[in-house]
Amino acid sequence: GAGVSQSPSNKVTEKGKDVELRCDPISGHTALYWYRQSLGQGLEFLIYFQGNSAPDKSGLPSDRFSAERTGGSVSTLTIQRTQQEDSAVYLCASSWAGRPGLARSSYEQYFGPGTRLTVT
Amino acid sequence: GDSVTQMEGPVTLSEEAFLTINCTYTATGYPSLFWYVQYPGEGLQLLLKATKADDKGSNKGFEATYRKETTSFHLEKGSVQVSDSAVYFCALREAAGNKLTFGGGTRVLVKP
Numbered sequence: 001g002a003g004v005s006q007s008p009s010n011k012v013t014e015k016g017k018d019v020e021l022r023c024d025p026i027s028g029h030t031a032l033y034w035y036r037q038s039l040g041q042g043l044e045f046l047i048y049f050q051g052n053s054a055p056d057k058s059g060l061p062s063d064r065f066s067a068e069r070t071g072g073s074v075s076t077l078t079i080q081r082t083q084q085e086d087s088a089v090y091l092c093a094s095s096w097a098g099r100p101g102l103a104r105s106s107y108e109q110y111f112g113p114g115t116r117l118t119v120t
Numbered sequence: 121g122d123s124v125t126q127m128e129g130p131v132t133l134s135e136e137a138f139l140t141i142n143c144t145y146t147a148t149g150y151p152s153l154f155w156y157v158q159y160p161g162e163g164l165q166l167l168l169k170a171t172k173a174d175d176k177g178s179n180k181g182f183e184a185t186y187r188k189e190t191t192s193f194h195l196e197k198g199s200v201q202v203s204d205s206a207v208y209f210c211a212l213r214e215a216a217g218n219k220l221t222f223g224g225g226t227r228v229l230v231k232p
Contacts, residue, residue: 043222
C-alpha cells in the first residue's frame with residue numbers, strides 16, 4: 001500500500017516568510033508525528049497527534065512553529081517568519097495506535113521521505 | 121530526560137568486514153529500542169527493534185541485543201556489503217510514551 005507522503009519535497013524560502021509543509025499518513029494510522037533532521041541538532045521530535053486527543057507539542061522549538069491535523073488524517077506543519085536556523089529536513093511519520101490488548105511493540109512508526117527546507 | 125548516544129562516524133570499512141556501531145541510552149523504566157537506517161536519497165526505515173531486556177532484534181544480517189545492565193543496544197553485522205552504506209540511527213521510545221528519541225546517527229561507508 002501507499003506509504004507516508006510529504007510535500008513539497010524541497011522548499012526554498014526567504015528569511016521572514018511563512019511556509020507550510022504537508023504530510024499524508026498511511027491510511028488507517030491514527031498517530032502522526034513530526035520530526036526535524038538538521039546538521040546541528042540531529043533528529044529531534046517536534047509534535048505528536050493521536051486521534052482526537054490534544055497534541056503533544058513538547059518538541060516545538062518556538063511559537064513560530066505550529067501544526068494541525070484535519071479530519072484525523074492530513075497534517076500541516078507551519079513555520080512563521082522563517083529563520084536560517086529553521087533550515088532542515090522535516091520528517092513526518094505515522095503509526096497505528098492499536099487497540100486494547102495489542103502489544104505496543106506493534107506501533108512501528110513509518111517515515112515519509114521528508115521535506116528539505118532551505119531558508120536563504 | 122531520555123537520551124541516546126551512538127558512536128560518531130564516519131565508519132569506513134571494506135566489503136565483508138565486521139561492523140559494530142555502539143549505542144547506549146539513558147531512560148526511565150523499560151524503553152523499547154530501535155535501529156533505523158537511512159540509505160542515500162531515501163527515507164528512514166526501521167531496521168530492527170527490541171522491546172525488553174535480553175531481546176535480540178535481527179534483520180538483513182544485522183543484530184542488536186537489548187542489554188539492560190549496560191543500557192546498550194549495539195548494532196552488529198558479520199560481513200558488510202557495499203549496499204549497507206548508509207546512516208544508522210539508534211533510537212528509544214519510553215515504555216509509556218510515543219515519540220522516538222534518536223542518537224546522532226553514524227554514517228557507514230563500505231568500500232568494495
